[in-house]
Amino acid sequence: MRILHTADWHLGKIVNNVYMTDDQAYILDQFIDIVKDTQPDAVVIAGDLYDRSIPPKQAVDLLNKTLTKLINDLQIPVLAISGNHDSPDRLEFGAQLFRKQGFYLDTKLSSNYEPVSFEDEYGPVHFHLIPYVEPAEVAYMLKDDSIKSHQQAAERLIEFIMEKYDRNERHIWVGHAFIAGGMESESEERLSMIGGSPYVDASLFEDFSYVALGHLHQAQRIKREAVRYSGSILKYSFSEVNHNKSVTLVELKDRDDFTFEQIPLLPKRDFEVVEGYFDELMSGGSAKSDENYLHIRLLDDGQILDPMGKLRKVYPNILHLERASFTASNQKEKVQQLQSRQKQSPLELFSAFYEDIKGDELPEQRKQLIQTAIEDVRAAERGK
Secondary structure (H helix, E strand, O other): OEEEEEOOOOEOOEEOOEEOHHHHHHHHHHHHHHHHHHOOOEEEEEOOOEOOOOOOHHHHHHHHHHHHHHHHHOOOOEEEEOOOOOOHHHHOOOHHHHHOOOEEEEOOOOOOOOOEEEEEOOEEEEEEEEOOOOHHHHHHHHOOOOOOOHHHHHHHHHHHHHHHOOOOOEEEEEEEOEEOOOOOOOOOOOOOOOOOOOEEOHHHHOOOOEEEEEOOOOOEEEOEEEEEEOOOOOOOOHHHOOOOOEEEEEEEOOOOOEEEEEEEOOOOOOEEEEEEOHHHHHOOOOOOOOOOEEEEEEOOOOOOOOHHHHHOOOOOOEEEEEEOOOOHHHHHHHHHHHHHHHOOOHHHHHHHHHHHHHOOOOOHHHHHHHHHHHHHHHHHHOOO
């Protein structure tokens, strides 16, 4: 069985006040061409179809157009789940009806859970579509109040699945989660929760022939080749500038017999960091393409009148302009500060802000109130 694994489309994404819809349409046309060339038995989209719970009309139209080509025109089944950026309630509309057309979309867990199963010459393949859920949702589904973390939720879900199905058959987990050991970028929304960790250990998935993951934007494996993130279809921040975006083609034979190929996606406009003096930059040719999305670091130490406006006449897609730091110590300190902030949860960021303003630590009781407010906002954004 041939499976084309992708994730993190983030349709409707805005980067530095620029809508990425045109770039997304370009890359999805390329994705359709890859489907035509590879002829997979199924396409898997592991969450974050949209970038936010209420996507713009252009994003909805683009998803509709892409799915119509895949399912109606090419007759390829599509299996998808909701991610932490999607609204489960809104995305769920019509899901049962769409199944009859070959679009299998799961946005919520149910005690009546069943996988999507296909047959090939080696027997059945069971696709377990596990959308992004909070531990409390799994606890409610399984009637187990001991579930407090994403690790416990994944562990109990796998137990629930394997109690019902033959472990010796081929099982594919399609999930949107943070597997411990994965490499992050700043364009991913961190998963956090009250009193627990968002991480899930890869060792839980030993009974699965392949684990198709979404959430982390860099294509990568975790501990073994069969546990893979496909990565996002485009770069969505300059922290991803060195990523090579791709989709993953999986050829699954027997239970533990599979091969994979990463098929590159080539963007219309790439993300690029360019450093130089103003006069040199104005002469053009400093970027690999003048149409790329650019983060420019100016090396000049004198005053320059309207550098952004002038540079945009040469490089129209500058997203960020800054003055480069001249001392290695200052530059190292800034990088360390940025890396530290990227690893902080919203509660940690608020606590640091509180301490800066008040000169004292945020009291524990207020921490709980702030964390509850953060979780309420997240739930509201996801349409719950």
